[in-house]
Amino acid sequence: MTNRERFIKTLKCEPIGGQVPTFELVFFLTMEAFGKVHPSQRYYSQWNQMSYAEKSLHMNEMAQLYIDTAKKYGHSAIFVHPNPGDLEHIQWLLELIREKSGNEYFIMMHGDPTWGIPDGQTMMDFSIQMYEEPEKLNEESAKRVENALETARKLDERGHLLDGFALCSDYCFNVNPFFSEDAFDELIVPYLKEVIAEYRKMGYYSIKHTDGNIMPILKQMADCKPDAIHSLDPQGGVSLPEVRKIVGPDIALAGNVNCGLLQTGTDEECRTDVLRSLREGMENGRGYIFCTSNCAYTGLQLNRYEMMIEIWKEYGNYDRMKF
Amino acid sequence: MGILLEISENLQRGKAKNVKELVQQAVDEQIPAEEILEKGLLAGMNIVGEKFKNNQVFVPEVLMAARAMNVGAALLKPLLAQGDNVSKGKVCIGTVKGDLHDIGKNLVKMMMEGKGLEVIDLGTDVPAQTYVETAIKENCQIICCSALLTTTMPVMGEVVRAAEKAGIRDQVKIMVGGAPVTESFCQQIGADVYTSDAASAADAAVELCKAAC
Numbered sequence: 320m321t322n323r324e325r326f327i328k329t330l331k332c333e334p335i336g337g338q339v340p341t342f343e344l345v346f347f348l349t350m351e352a353f354g355k356v357h358p359s360q361r362y363y364s365q366w367n368q369m370s371y372a373e374k375s376l377h378m379n380e381m382a383q384l385y386i387d388t389a390k391k392y393g394h395s396a397i398f399v400h401p402n403p404g405d406l407e408h409i410q411w412l413l414e415l416i417r418e419k420s421g422n423e424y425f426i427m428m429h430g431d432p433t434w435g436i437p438d439g440q441t442m443m444d445f446s447i448q449m450y451e452e453p454e455k456l457n458e459e460s461a462k463r464v465e466n467a468l469e470t471a472r473k474l475d476e477r478g479h480l481l482d483g484f485a486l487c488s489d490y491c492f493n494v495n496p497f498f499s500e501d502a503f504d505e506l507i508v509p510y511l512k513e514v515i516a517e518y519r520k521m522g523y524y525s526i527k528h529t530d531g532n533i534m535p536i537l538k539q540m541a542d543c544k545p546d547a548i549h550s551l552d553p554q555g556g557v558s559l560p561e562v563r564k565i566v567g568p569d570i571a572l573a574g575n576v577n578c579g580l581l582q583t584g585t586d587e588e589c590r591t592d593v594l595r596s597l598r599e600g601m602e603n604g605r606g607y608i609f610c611t612s613n614c615a616y617t618g619l620q621l622n623r624y625e626m627m628i629e630i631w632k633e634y635g636n637y638d639r640m641k642f
Numbered sequence: 643m644g645i646l647l648e649i650s651e652n653l654q655r656g657k658a659k660n661v662k663e664l665v666q667q668a669v670d671e672q673i674p675a676e677e678i679l680e681k682g683l684l685a686g687m688n689i690v691g692e693k694f695k696n697n698q699v700f701v702p703e704v705l706m707a708a709r710a711m712n713v714g715a716a717l718l719k720p721l722l723a724q725g726d727n728v729s730k731g732k733v734c735i736g737t738v739k740g741d742l743h744d745i746g747k748n749l750v751k752m753m754m755e756g757k758g759l760e761v762i763d764l765g766t767d768v769p770a771q772t773y774v775e776t777a778i779k780e781n782c783q784i785i786c787c788s789a790l791l792t793t794t795m796p797v798m799g800e801v802v803r804a805a806e807k808a809g810i811r812d813q814v815k816i817m818v819g820g821a822p823v824t825e826s827f828c829q830q831i832g833a834d835v836y837t838s839d840a841a842s843a844a845d846a847a848v849e850l851c852k853a854a855c
């Protein structure tokens with residue numbers, strides 16, 4: 320089986336045996352790992368001025384960097400941050416990755432039209448709208464869903480090189496969700512449900528990400544039927560077995576290695592946490608993707624990430640469970 | 643229902659327009675401004691704070707209530723200024739250098755204002771020296787530091803040292819908070835008070851100010 324096949328079977332919650340699949344939503348530490356700036360951190364101010372040859376060199380180099388990251392850390396999936404981000408360049412990047420690595424990896428990118436926690440500047444205005452003009456927010460949501468689906472459709476028509484979308488709008492703080500259950504029902508659920516269903520009709524998988532304490536809205540999220548729920552952050556008090564109880568056995572679970580601890584804990588604390596996560600995740604024998612509870616973000620020590628991967632190599636195998 | 647109770651309840655539901663009208667009505671009925679503030683607006687905000695602390699309401703509800711409070715308080719301000727109403731204490735607050743997370747800091751500020759404290763907001767990315775300079779210039783009883791990143795928490799220790807160096811450590815209390823901050827960290831850096839949520843932060847600040855007066 321290719322990595323892509325293992326990842327897809329896991330999203331379908333089918334047993335795969337062998338190594339538990341892993342990936343990172345974003346692996347920002349490319350400078351330390353490969354001496355290269357992460358594609359999302361690049362600013363190509365003169366892109367349009369570049370000759371085709373120069374653009375092509377940049378595109379090839381980015382595609383290769385994604386593949387090298389996956390290879391080096393045993394990732395089964397690649398999350399792309401197309402840069403530039405217009406359709407033409409998304410397609411170009413996907414073609415290059417497929418050209419270089421065939422169907423080895425599952426490829427995904429951002430695709431969440433639902434509202435997330437607004438930033439500090441707009442939070443007050445957004446909250447007022449939530450209560451006083453929810454219909455305006457919903458009108459906007461409908462448009463955003465249509466735009467997301469339009470992109471998905473165009474990529475589908477151009478060869479369907481992308482496997483799925485990561486829906487990355489954050490709904491929750493560590494203590495609580497931003498949206499109360501009622502607000503979530505009114506403002507998020509209909510659109511989340513629709514976009515996931517439409518992606519599925521086109522053959523795309525959906526991984527719903529949000530960090531923080533998702534427990535109060537977890538059931539609602541699960542009812543929107545994503546293929547996987549991602550991040551399951553212990554910093555937000557989220558526990559894998561508790562989540563499993565609520566969402567049932569047919570939605571894959573991804574994440575849960577405490578990324579805050581990876582940054583601040585001792586080696587021993589991190590090791591214990593990684594092992595706990597693997598043990599709890601593998602318990603069902605299927606439907607589990609190993610990764611951090613957010614991403615390998617800027618500021619995380621690379622050796623900590625590498626330690627986590629070493630433990631996964633040793634213990635993250637269904638055929639020789641050591642727990 | 644008494645009008646003050648009505649103000650409190652509308653405030654809790656974030657109905658700024660109703661609060662404004664009701665406060666005006668209460669003023670017209672000759673209810674003293676202090677009483678409208680205390681038993682209407684601040685009473686309502688207190689309840690919101692408690693509910694937030696107990697996870698019964700979330701951030702947007704707190705923001706809506708705070709907006710309603712500000713609208714009502716603005717109406718009362720000129721009347722309060724006429725009387726001998728003095729603020730219960732003065733606080734400066736900011737998110738520490740290198741850190742741009744301000745949602746929690748803003749909630750703490752709102753809750754403190756809801757308790758009748760005067761709060762100077764230094765914004766985000768605030769260097770240690772700025773807290774201390776502001777406390778001296780504005781005569782603050784409390785410095786409040788917020789941090790959400792483990793990498794920026796040490797700046798809080800710098801604030802404590804800067805206050806010592808400026809010779810004001812015995813005149814000013816230093817409060818610290820933000821998701822990664824803990825009681826033991828607070829003690830370790832020699833700050834005075836840590837609380838895990840905004841409502842408790844406001845309660846603690848009021849106590850500190852009382853003790854200082």
Ligand code: B12
Nearest residue numbers: 439493531742743744745746788791792819820821839840
């Ligand atoms: C919103 C958010 C952002 C927004 C901030 C917008 C804004 N204007 O604030 C944006 C997108 C800009 C952002 C950026 C980053 N973020 Co951020 N962010 C968050 C998020 C989702 C929510 C934080 C929040 O507002 N919580 C809600 C408030 C209400 O809680 P609070 O601040 O803790 O406040 C409460 C109490 O602590 C207390 N309190 C707060 N202050 C004070 C002060 C005193 C004196 C007292 C007594 C009490 C008190 O009262 C409050 C209310 O009860 C968290 C993850 C999460 N799900 O919680 C990550 C998180 C904090 N961010 C994180 C990171 C890593 C970053 C970035 C470095 C990401 C990057 N790679 O660039 C950047 C850093 C930018 C910078 N230099 O600051 C990590 C921090 C990890 C760590 N342990 O250090 C977190 C935990 C995400 C994660 N799961 O890994 N982020």
